[in-house]
Amino acid sequence: MYGVPAFVKLAEDLKLPYICGMEITFNDDVLCLYVKNENGYRHLMKITTAYHNDTFDEKLLKRYSEGLICIIETSNAHFKQLFAEDQQKLNKRLFKYDVLFKNNFYLGISVTSKEGIQYANELRNFVTNHPYRTVAFPKIRYLKSDDAIVLAIVEAIANEDKDDILKEKSLVGQDYFMTLKNYSKIYTTAEIAETRAIVDGVTFSFHQKRGQMLRYPVDDATKTLKSLCAESLKNKGLDTFDIYTQRLNYELETIIKLGYADYFLIVQDFVAHAKNNNILVGPGRGSAAGSLVSYLLNITEIDPIKEELQFERFLNPFRQTMPDIDIDFMDTSRNDVVEYVREKYGHSRVANIVTYQTIQAKQSLRDVGRVYNYPSHHIDLLSKSLSNPKLTLKDSYRRLPQFKKLVDSDQYFLDIVSLASKIEGLIRQNGLHPAGVILNEGPLEEVLRLSVDFAGHYISQFELDYIEDQGFLKVDFLALRNLTTMAHCVDLINAGKDKPIIDKFNIPYDEKEVFELIASLQTMGIFQLESSGIKRAISLLKPSC
Template sequence: MSGALAGVVPAAGFSSRMGRFKPLVDLGGKTALARVVDCLRQAEVENVVVVGGHQAGKVRAEASRLGADFVFNREFASGMLTSIQAGVRALPTETEAFFILPVDIPLVRPLTLKALLHARKESDAAVLCPVFQESPGHPPLISRELIPAILAYDGPNGLGGLFDSLGDRARGIGVWDRNILLDMDRPKDLKVLRARLARYGVLDRHEAWTLLNDILDIPPQGVAHGRKVGETALLLAKAVNQAGGNVDPEMAMACGLLHDLAKGQPNHEEAGAGMLEDMGLHPMARVVGRHRDVPPPVDGRLDEAALVCLADKLVRGPERVGVRQRFEEKLAVIKKKNPDVNEQEYRDRIAYEIKIILDMGFPGYFLIVADFIAHARKIGVPVGPGRGSAAGSMVAYAMDITALDPIEHGLIFERFLNPSRISMPDIDVDFCIEGRDKVYHYTIDRYGGPEYVCQIITFGKLKAKAVIRDVGRALGVPLPEVDEIAKLIPDGAKNLTKALEEVPAIREICNSSEDKTQMLETALLLEGLPRHASTHAAGVVVSDKPLNEYLPLFRGKEGETITQFDMNYVEKLGLVKFDFLGLRNLTVIKNCLELIEKQGKPVPDMDHLDFSDDSTFALLQRADTTGVFQLESSGMKELISKPWQSP
């Protein structure tokens, strides 16, 4: 099959989709071109034709290293259509069908290609196009019968016009691997791509200069995808600065201005502002076009002074506040509250914790947790002050992950992370139950989409009573007899074997007939095995690569992505889970505070409570804690009231 299939990889020009000349950019240890060729090879497509133009010598060398054929397109500046036509001309004569996979989309995976190949066996369509949640995307699979039409096409709108002309011969194939976009026409498309771009690292100053030079070298007709100024401004801002949700307006404007110069568009203020307004980015929209310190271009080119100015803006990026600065702010508050505090103890503690976190390789974990907690507070979702072993971390306190000073409360860091006991960090984060999903969906969008972020499966196990009832039903044992045996099993029995030891009558009853004996023996074999699958109430996994490269996934009842491995095996694979807990108590507190405010009374500051309040201690001594999180069970009530009871 592989000999009859081929791939055409246009790698000839600057990609405004990715913000720079793309084929040779390093993406996680491989060039973008290498990732595209690898994708085709993993789908058993051996014949690959790379079409070069800009920096042709370097692209030719990389194609040769990858074992791909190379063809030079002299007309590459006219758009991608000419590169596709050049690649199609160079296809082997035995080609039966071929993919078109531009190098500016190194995000497609073999899964998509294989889905199209599978559909080809059952379809007579001349063009098969993947559809990602109703959005068309690269790469189409085209039959050889259309080669003459492609080579002869010289109609309007370039590549888009070509595909429009083939529309009646095309069939869309829905694929799971989504969010790989043909054109970014919608704000949500751009959001997805920005999240992907952030994974490829921050450009250093040298790369920023290369970016500027590449933009200025593009002839106006060579930018096929850069139809919207604001789109490219945002793309460049994200790619250069990894700015997350906080795009620096001045920098975005500078990127937009550069793109306008390349395209020869004079009205960048109006076009860029309109696009940004459509995206809801009003503050940025207001500053687009207000850049006054860049000298005007001469004949469409910037002089050296203007280039220096724009380069500085590109590489400066937004200010970032690190953990040490946040710690100093916290320490200042602590010293104001208690001037006699041992400052050196705090400094030693933060230095010790930072070293442990770096040595164990967990700074990314803290940054992600701090990020989604900060977002929750920003959108008004109440967050718990911190509980469990994470409350013992000064770093967590400095980063506003927790609201508890661990030194003041005598909490130790080693319960959370211990260099002599290597284990994954585990911060239980409580959110108002009404806002948990908002934070979860933010995390999905922020860190690459559902292919990188998903929930974790949990398996309901066949426990002692359930396994007796299920096996009895399957074997046709009369329900009253099954019910009689199940009711004899103690509620606290650890397993069926222990229940038989505690209640010998269970075995005696089962031995009274052959079908009940078989029921018991089968139940003993099946006990503890998974009974059903559901979604873990809190577990969320965030990955550096698409999750399907690490483990199998499946769709939940509402279409959500879920791992097929439970949390224990997820961690054994080296993935870290995050706990998003929905806590109704926080919702109750939120509602109470709103009611207090509506009544015109002073609203308590939940972030600065008095830990020596006498009435609170009196309530705890009385064990009057119904509705108090973690203190309302009978066991906890007994425990907290015992120290105050008379002997």
């Protein structure tokens, strides 16, 4: 179900209804399970997680069949063989599915050839003597018939068999999206109407909020948060200043009103765990540094009142999205902190977030070169002429004279680029978001499509934007090499000393010499201060202490 969010968005952009589901193989039958309502969606989440975790069985299918539509594929070899050899046995199997899914079980008719028409008619005759319904169920794998070559190239890339060389430069396939007029020639009016009725009967909305704020394990999060902040304000000697007490009361009122007391307690807890376990944590970045509550909870180390930072940039009563506190950890220990969160709240409540890498211009050339066995030096010649990696092949042809000249010089190069442009922009592989982690009050397998990594940890199959749209809490655990370098440097300085010279957890930030160094533009290797743009800003601002 990796592609569901993008599919839903496109359908909505086109103002078309949508239906979501996935295909599974069960007892050699190919079952397509579709979501009919919210209950069905939550059941499908459990089924698909179990299916990809190799814990799926018939009992689980029975338990979570409600709210799902099941269409059995009749065009696969196993079904065809059983239909030809033992229709009585087939009927018993179909009857079990019909009972299981009640009024939501269908036989999917798929026709892609003249032989398929005869087979479809035989299935229709079979159904007239049994209590099953057929639906128009064409297998659509590409938009236009000549897009079959794109699928062939992609499958060859996935195959990664160097001896399997693709020869066809163009293909015409049957698994394309036809017009209703053409479908009406293949399927009966009743089958098309049944297919449409299935879609019309769907009440599921992908955009429903399914995430729940993770609860911190205390009886009263609001009371605990207020107590921790008041105690810290007193310990820092700030409780006698009206500006601090007023600001704290205002922030607490906003946080509690928006329902985020647990969130702040969760973040302060894993930050405290890191510091207590000798893991260096960043002083704070982004708008979270404008929060006095964050400062009092030792999530950040910047006094927002002293530095005149605004809380509203971070959180305000009109904000529609979850708060976002980015926390930097030593890159060698970042995963230790995430593992602490898993152990504390349960593995089923924590998940990493998937990312997708698309095929860029140079990669498309390399992939086409491999699957068609083009000489590597010819591919290198084309790749080197792509002097701007941000441009697509089409834009490169328009804007890069060297690339245009090479492509125009020979039909051979034009053919390579034409093939490469067909796969450019498609998703090639997935990865993990470098920082984002989902935290949820209930088990994630009940509300989110998940896969499982080699360590048994959950990974969301939906990307970050769609996760946040559905109300899931995302926390950024950032791995920062600079913190690891700092920790090692301080450890080396303190090595062999009776008393530490520097406390790496209490490094002062307001020393005159530090600002003089920054103002001198000697910022190479200093996190976020070494880029040319920041150096220009430093020259203008001339920071001082």
